[in-house]
Structure formats: structure tokens, C-alpha cells
Amino acid sequence: MSAYQELTRRFARLSAIDNALGILHWDQETTMPEGASETRGEALATLSVLRHELLVDPRIGDWLDEAGSADDLDDWQRANVREMRRLWVHATAVPADLVEASSKAVSRCEIAWRAARRDNDFPGLLPLLEEVLRLQRETARAKAERLGVSPYDALLDYYEPGGRSERIDAIFEDLAGFLPDFIETALSHQAARPPIEPLSGPFPVEIQREIGIRFMAAAGFDFNRGRLDVSVHPFCGGAEDDVRITTRYDESDFTSALMGVLHETGHALYEQGRPAGWKGQPVGAARGMSLHESQSLIIEMQACRSRAFLEWAAPILREAFRGEGPAWSADNLYRHYTRVERGFIRVDADEATYPAHVILRYRLEKALIQGEMELADLPAAWNGLMEELLGVRPPTDTLGCLQDIHWPGGAWGYFPTYTLGAMTAAQLFDAACRADGDVLPGLSRGDFQPLTGWLREHIHSQGSRWSSEELLIRATGRPLDAEVFKHHLRTRYLDD
């Protein structure tokens, strides 16, 4: 066997373990009886260790060197080797004892975080979170050395391949300058209009589920290779050819579960549309978290919160829920789905205020990783930035720096991908509309094909063949440009 063949075989094996892990995680969140949590934890940990051992095998380094200098590989194969090396470098950059210490610190901190958030007890969490941060800094330094980038960028690179904070700084500075005035103006604009009519339920779960499935099908979700289920925290998971999304239903409000389903459907379309010939291989995987988030947001924010789509959806919803009166007009639904509000909680934030939440976290985690700030100063810094960017000051840490699981959970360097994704979504949607005049008209008759056909060709089917930036340039003609996103926000929230 050639070195390249050895590599594809090894990575197919890793992918098979990932597929097993994906289903076991899904099961844990949707199906597993409570008493199984310890046994399940051990099964997941064992598979993760086996996976890691297969990935840090020293022979992979030799195979990568050999395959890297082979002259009989085509473009896709060369990109595959590049992606294999990326995964291998991230896995081997950190010594095994640091991986283990970090994983244990995270487990302890996550448990403590749940109690600390409930009890508004940041000081109680501090020592455990400091331990997580200490090990993250160490991990960041180890990876930085191998990757030749700054410590923060080394963590970022894991979620956002090739992502660099110098570039994000510039984009986020631009947005941070734009947002406060924009939010103020959008709120005045909203206040000047008649009040939004409330939609009153109850909205039976079974009907919410049926509509979710109908809309998923309209968007192109392949139910032969996926499912919709229920979990406390909605996600898109599962395995290759088995993409499982979840939602949670509230019988007094259908709007949130429905848009949540469409958000996860966007992630799922990306997974289901990956290049079929590269199953189980790194080059066939999705291109990083910003791109992934862009695919959920292009479906949720760009397509499904558009007037065009809601004109199609409104009568369907009205009929299904036996609604009556002006609350069920497309215009009122649109106003529900584009309502702007200053709030403390990121996951409840609307499209207009969400970037402020992200920019805040990005600045703070970068300073913390780079050692320019200490955790003891986090609550004050958080609250100050909230006031600066969003004009509100959290009354408690529960509503402030304790709200997210990311830092206690060891996901440092992840936050910026949310807003990079939102911006990428705006830019891709803009390009799709320019390329095909039927994208918006299609949505107004429940036809996603013009949009998803374009996405499949330009994004999904490309897997990890290109860098994020090259992919975006190939699809839209230019690198990430904050102006498109700002234009989208202005059009939707100020002109309409």
C-alpha cells in the first residue's frame, strides 16, 4: 500500500469512530435513560481515547511526509493530505498528559459551572475556571509553537482553519463601530410602528412537529439520511448519511422551535451535501465552524426570516394552528421574526444585537488567553463592555459572564465563528441572489431549490478542498466584507 492509501484507510477508521460517537452523543441527549449516564460517559471516553491513539500514531507523520512528496496525487487528494496533516498537527501538538489534565479540569469545571450559574456565584467558580484557563493557555502555547501563530490564533485555528485574529480584529472593530448607533436607530424605527400583534396558542407539539418536518422537506432535508427529534439543547449531530437535528417545543410559542428547526436544517443541509466521493476523508468534511454557522444562518436568518419566505409560510401556519385575525398576517409574522431587543443573554439575542454579544466574548477570551487579563477581573470587564456595546448592564453574573458553557467547557477560540458565520451568510445570500434572480421569488412559493442548488454547488460539495477564504472568494468574488452584512442589517431593520 502507498503512504496515501495507508492514510485514507486510517482516516476512514477515525471517521467510523466519529460516526459511532455522533450517534452515541445524539442518543445521550435524546433517548438514553438517566441511570446510564456513567456507563455512557465511559463508552464515549473509551472511544475518544482509541480515536486519539489512532491519530497520534507516529507512522502517520511518516506517511504524511511520503504522501506530501508523491507526484501521482490529484488536486482533491493533495487537499486531503493537507487536511490530514492539519488534524494530525492539532492532535500531536499537545502532550498526552496535558490533554488528560485539560479534559479532567473541564469535566470538573462544567459541573461546578451549572451550580455557579444557578447561584450567581462567580467567586465559587473562579478557582476551577482558572485551572481550565491555565491549561488552555498551556495548550495554546504548545499549539502556537507547532503552527507558528499566536497562542489565541492556535486555539481559533482548531475551530476556524486558517482563521487569524488580526483579520477578525479589523472586521469586529468595524462592526463594533457600527452596531451601537444601528441598534439605537433600529429600536426607534421599530417603536415608531404599530405594536406587534401577539400570537396566542396553545400550539400543540404534534402540529409544531408536522410543520417543522414540512418546512425541512421544503428546504431539501433528506429524511432517508436523517431525523428530527427532541432534546433540551437543540443541535445538529449524528453521523455521515445519518444527520440528526433536534429541537425543543413550547406549547405557548411555536416561533422559536420552528426557527430553531430551520437553523439546524441549514447545518444539516451542509452535512448532507458534502462530496459523496470523499466520505470518511478529511477533505470531504465541512470547512470549519464559521462556514457551518453560515449555512445554518443562511437558511434561518437570510432565507426564512425574509418577507418572501414568511409570505409563503404565514397561511400554512395560520391554517395548521387554526389562527385568526391580523396577528397571522405575513407582515405581523415578519415583525415577530425581526424584532430587535437589547438583552443580556446571547442565545436569546436577535440578529441585530447578537454580534455585540460575540464581539464582547471575543475580546475578553483573547485577552485572557494572551495573558493580558486575569479571570478575577472578568465580571467587571464583561459588564463594562456590555454597556459600551449594547447599552445594558447585567444585574448579576448569571445574566453576565456565567451564562455560556464555552469557557468552563474548554471551547476557547470558538465564539468569533458565530458572527463570522452571520457575515458569511449575508455575503453568500447576496451572491446567490445575484447569480439567480429566482432565489427570493422561489422562497415566496416555498421553493428553496434556487438557493440550495447554488449552495450545494459552491459550498457543500466543496468539502474542505479550499481554505475558508478561498472558498468564499470563489463563491462570491471577494473575501469576507463587513459591508454586505451591514447593508443587510440596514435594509431589514431600518428601511423596511
Add this chain to the structure above:
Amino acid sequence: MSAYQELTRRFARLSAIDNALGILHWDQETTMPEGASETRGEALATLSVLRHELLVDPRIGDWLDEAGSADDLDDWQRANVREMRRLWVHATAVPADLVEASSKAVSRCEIAWRAARRDNDFPGLLPLLEEVLRLQRETARAKAERLGVSPYDALLDYYEPGGRSERIDAIFEDLAGFLPDFIETALSHQAARPPIEPLSGPFPVEIQREIGIRFMAAAGFDFNRGRLDVSVHPFCGGAEDDVRITTRYDESDFTSALMGVLHETGHALYEQGRPAGWKGQPVGAARGMSLHESQSLIIEMQACRSRAFLEWAAPILREAFRGEGPAWSADNLYRHYTRVERGFIRVDADEATYPAHVILRYRLEKALIQGEMELADLPAAWNGLMEELLGVRPPTDTLGCLQDIHWPGGAWGYFPTYTLGAMTAAQLFDAACRADGDVLPGLSRGDFQPLTGWLREHIHSQGSRWSSEELLIRATGRPLDAEVFKHHLRTRYLDD
């Protein structure tokens, strides 16, 4: 670390993989979308290979030798080492290329079998089944050499640790002499009574499910560590602390799904009652397939088809299904659940005729493995034996030698455990009733505690500490005794 510690760590890892495989198998049968079957097959195969590699690791042999001569182990630990060695011997006795060839031959043959059974085409299946048999004979010889037993016993030993055909021959000869006359008499006895009243539906799935859950709970199933779901072929699977049983519902007949649920509940109680201190270790596992089948049959056949239990169950069923008239009397239900009928199909057979189906298969597979018979002669031999043992002759191979998946699926040596299990169940139930006079009265008020408490103490909590025979002697005072089973059959089908 001591050799014993190394071993417990390694086997805990194997158990974690088994737990993962158990959930993935369950998911495949109950939940997985169709398009995922190939990906799932690869995930299962990869985990199985990783498991096998961890088990045939040559260091295990050294550790076993060292632990075997350690003098600081207690009884349970020594039994644990004995069981580890058993698993290791079975895994290492067969060369890797034979394992692989066998697994591939089975995959091909199983697919062909589905078509051959549908089309009544034994000649079409013959070449593929001959290949499976050839590799099974080779496997049997390889294991026989390591175990120092006959080839057939070497296969049997995998499912029934310590099981030997010499002993089974004697027991089955005895039964084979008893059954034809007994069945004849039972049928006359049945014919002399008034006809059984039909139970007419429909019986809504939701109600069948609710009753199943109620009866499972009554029998002591722990829903905090298990589930009930739906699959085409009912089974008991899942993982440690996560025991999942399945059934299939028929809205025109509730009796079959309900008794199926109780059968799987018996398996589940065994799994849920294994010694908690030995989780993930071989000595904590259930003691072979006969014992496992005895636990399903003690709940289904001994307890739940008893007059006592059905007196409690009848009014519950009548109320739930809004039944009326004499069909819903406890006596009529009992007659439904103890009806005897000569049939061609094993899985549809009743308690009285089932052993004839098993004895037939046992004789044939033993002759085939030992090379005393060839597959071309199977249909004639099958039909002749059916006539001899059961008095009916299958009109087609579909209703004859093509009906079971076991042989195409590579499970040779498994069949006798069904009837050994039925006999063991009778003997255990008899002993439980002698030990506690409240076992039967308990069932007549829906209280399984006297029975299951005895089983937990004498069977479930013992894991694999003893051999099957020693376990039975400790629980009932004697080795397997066909007289108890025959007495049970006579009492239920002739005296009543």
C-alpha cells in the same frame, strides 16, 4: 500495575466498546434512517475490529499467566481471571484470516438467505451455505484443539460455557422419547374441552404499550436503566445500565406482543440484576445463553402463562381494551396462552412443541459440523425428522430448513440453548416455589417480588462466578433434570 489490574483495565475497555456496540445495534434496529445502513455497517465493523485487536493482544496471555499464579486474589477475582481466559482463548484460537473469511461468507450468505427463503430456493443458497459451513468446521477444529473438546462442543462452548453434547444428547434423547406421545395427548385433551373464545380487537398500539410498561414495572424492570421500543425483530439489547427491549405490535392481536414484552423483560431483569460491583468485568456478565433463555422463559412461560398471573392480568386487560363477555375471563386467556398446535415454524411454536423444533436442529447441526452429513441432504433429513418428532412434514423448504437465520448467520451451536433454557426455567421456578410459598400467590396479585427476589439472589447477582451446572446445583440442589420440565408440561397441558 499488577497483571490482574492490567487485565481489569483492558476488559473494562472492551466492555465500554461492547456498550457502544449495543447502543449502535439497538439504534440500527429501531431508529436509524435507511440511507445510513452502509455507514453504520462500517462503524460497527470498525469497532468490532478494534475490540478484537484489543482482545488478541499477546500481552493478555502473559497477564493471564501471571494473574493465574497470583496468591492475593479473592474468589471473585479468580473467577474473573478464569472468564477472561475463556474469552481470550475463544478469540485467539481462530487465525485472523479465518475470522475475516468467515465474517465475509456470513455477510454474503445472510443476504442470499433472505431471497432463498422468500423464493423457496434451497439449491440457490446451497453453495454459499456450504462455504459458511466449511469455515465453521475449520473454526470448530481450531477451537477444539485449544479447548480439548470435540469440534461441535467447541462451537457450543462459545454460547454455553462448559456445555457438552454428550450431556445434551442424553437429555434430548429423553425428551425426544417423551414429546411425540405427550403432544398427541395434550392435543386430545385440548380438543375435548370447549373451543377457545376468540379475543376480538382492534387493540390500539398505545394501549398495548401502556399495558406492556405496566407489566414490565410489575415484574421489576428498572426504567431508570432501560427502555421499551419497537423493532421488526424483538430483542433485548442496549448496554450496561441501559437495557433496551423491543417488541412489535399487531392491532388485531395483543397477546403476542404482550407475552413478547414479558419474555424480553425476563432477559432484561437478568441484565439489570448482574452484580453491580463487577460492571465491565467478565465475571459480572450473564452466565451463558441457556441461563439467559431460562430467565426470559421463567418470566414468560413459568410466571406469566400461569393461571395465577393471568387471574391478575385478565381484568386489567379487559378494562384497558374495553373487552366484554366470556372471552375475557382468566380461564379463556389462560387457554389462549397455553394453546398447543403442531406447526412448521419454530418462532411461532408453543411451549409444548418448541423442544421438538430445537432437538431437530441440534441433531442436524451436530452431524453437519462433525462431517457426518452434508448440506445437500439437509432438506430430506429435516423433513424426515419433523415427521418423526412432530408429526408434520413441511410442504416447502421455506417452511422447513430455510426458516432460521442461525446457520446462514454463522451461529452454529446456539440452538440447544433454547430448550436447555426452557428446562432450566422449569427447574428454577420449581425451586423458587419450594423456597417461598408466596411465589405463585404473589403472581396472582401482580407481585413478582417473591420470584424475582429469589432469582436475583440465586442467579442474577452471581454473574459468571460459577459454571452453569454449579450455579444450577447451588440454586436448586441438583443438575439439570428433564423430569422437572416434563412434570411441568404434564401438569400444565394434561391435568388442567
